[in-house]
Amino acid sequence: MILTFVGTAGSGKTALTYSFGKYLEESYSVAYVNLDTGAKKLPYRPDVDVRETVTVEELMAEGYGPNGAIVESYDRLMAKFDEYLGAILELEGEHDYVLIDTPGQMEAFLFHEFGVRLMENLPSPLTVYLSDPEILRRPHDYCFVRFFALLLDLRLGTTTVPALNKVDLLDEEELEMHKRYFDDMEYLKTRLRLDTSMQGLLAFRLCSFLSEVSPPVRFIYLSAKTGEGFEDLNTLAYEHYCTCGDLT
């Protein structure tokens, strides 16, 4: 089973990869893959690590600016694409779980051939899309997150589990509020209807069509700190692989 953690820099991919990995290790054999050329320090020990080929920092030492270095690092990784794909497939054969920690900057994964082709060539990976609660300020933000998860399905060709991360930073009331918006589409639409701006109108339309475009997707609530949601994620991963027939 391959789980790929996707999200913006700071959304907690690396901490979750480590923490969820530790949780899984109690019952399964787990392998770790780091795809972030910009990672400075990793809490887990990667079995496959793109930094062995190239790092953002060494490219900056060559004279690239930070943005150029990030793009160039994945350009250079393309030369070793088959090697990395092969190594990950090997891990998948030898372990129950392979956890993939993706580039810090999400676009380096979503908009670069390296990440997209990798996902297309892996056997039914499950994408876990992490959102930081900080971006949820108004009703249309919940709609944005749901649609972004759908775009990940489209872009990566995978099943995407949308997740709210770092829930340990929220008090009970805040978490309940987020859950209401994510788990109750009718409630979200009611709140969107109150926003007569262009954003509110667009969000209402988008969310109304969401159910017609894709089956209802369950949101999960995670914390790398407390382990909240780990059981749910494990269950979802298992269900995903049973559906795909990839029972290990």
Add this chain to the structure above:
Amino acid sequence: MILTFVGTAGSGKTALTYSFGKYLEESYSVAYVNLDTGAKKLPYRPDVDVRETVTVEELMAEGYGPNGAIVESYDRLMAKFDEYLGAILELEGEHDYVLIDTPGQMEAFLFHEFGVRLMENLPSPLTVYLSDPEILRRPHDYCFVRFFALLLDLRLGTTTVPALNKVDLLDEEELEMHKRYFDDMEYLKTRLRLDTSMQGLLAFRLCSFLSEVSPPVRFIYLSAKTGEGFEDLNTLAYEHYCTCGDLT
């Protein structure tokens, strides 16, 4: 009139800001805003430049990794949000056009309060979303681009003009092919129908209801090198402002 160039690192935002700016300067007064804390060298002279407050490189010298430095730079800019907003509004009052070059890494703009709040507080900015032709490999990629532009409308609360950039790198046949996919929705849907994978199916459904969710959006084809599409962009900007009533 405020034009904001959004796109992934390497999509050509900076080169276009400079080149389109030079084109406009023949008839209008133009101001330039750089929002990229990771920019190494700029071809235009910015009237407002966030690097005066903080740069990614200086944060890396403090010990941050590249990803952490990018996030931290925008966190630090929040302390001067009102200053920057005020400066940009002042430019808007004094010039016909304000061209805004956004962070190299798109998520630093789309998923950070600094970028989102800025756009929400500017008077009817027009977002130009640049795509690199390299990401268009299969029919569903065209659908992804169209939907991403829609998500920008939702996220930033602006009108987004989707644009294919660097068209000078394409031969006539390739450009015609891209135009057909972007300008003829029925053709795109026909091609999507041939793809029976999950991605193809999802793309077909998403593109089918695109027209129900938003009015047809015109795609433009740009080149910073040759100036292709500049007249179209200028016309679109003018139409946008006439609609909003913000005639300068």
